[in-house]
Amino acid sequence: MDKSTISSKSIYRLLIYQRCLRKLLENEIETVSSSALAKAAGVNAAQLRKDLAGFGQLGTRGLGYPVEDLINTIREFLGKSALQPVILIGAGNLGSALMRYNGFQKGGFQVVGAFDLFPQASYGKGHDVPVFPMDNLTTFIQQKNVKLAILCVPGEHAQEVANTLALAKIGGILNFSPTVLQVPDSITVNNVDLALELENLSYFVTQEP
Secondary structure, three states: OOOOOOOHHHHHHHHHHHHHHHHHHHOOOOEEOHHHHHHHHOOOHHHHHHHHHOOOOOOEOOOEEEHHHHHHHHHHHHOOOOOEEEEEEOOOHHHHHHHHOOHHHHOOEEEEEEEEOOHHHHOOOOOOOOEEEHHHHHHHHHHHOOOEEEEOOOHHHHHHHHHHHHHOOOOEEEEOOOOOOOOOOOOEEEEOOHHHHHHHHHHOOOOOO
16 A cells, blocks of 8 residues: 555544544454445545555455454554654643553553643642643753644644744644644644534534533
């Protein structure tokens, strides 16, 4: 499969397949049919088979895909054979909650450091991620070769931090700050606006009179 031609939507679906496959492996399920995996991932079976066709002949007609082999194939393609280092900026309540989240490692990531104007304020919040002053940010990124950052700072400070991340050659930002970031084309930003998502969800929920 050619990485240069695969779409971001296809990458996202591969990540979903990988998550579903890991759950199957945890339940000691060794093979899975395309229809069962597609249903678990929320896509149709034809789309799943199309997404996996670029990996060559992985499954066996009548038996399905070997779960562990498919996990390894997707992991190698995505470049996640080892945990990818991630930093977090903004170690307040939301940042501390994310540092306690144990799902990152299951997804192939490790928060290796956090940064805050007042790093001591994060102590005793139930996580073991080291928190450093903002002055250490650029040096840490370069020394650890970090390419991914989680941004949890207030909106009025988000662009300033994003500018620093851009100069430090960060490649991707998961932005929890309530603002639209202006970054170079070389940086991918995924915005997580919890209020907006809740507003969108509420639109589809029938309101009682």
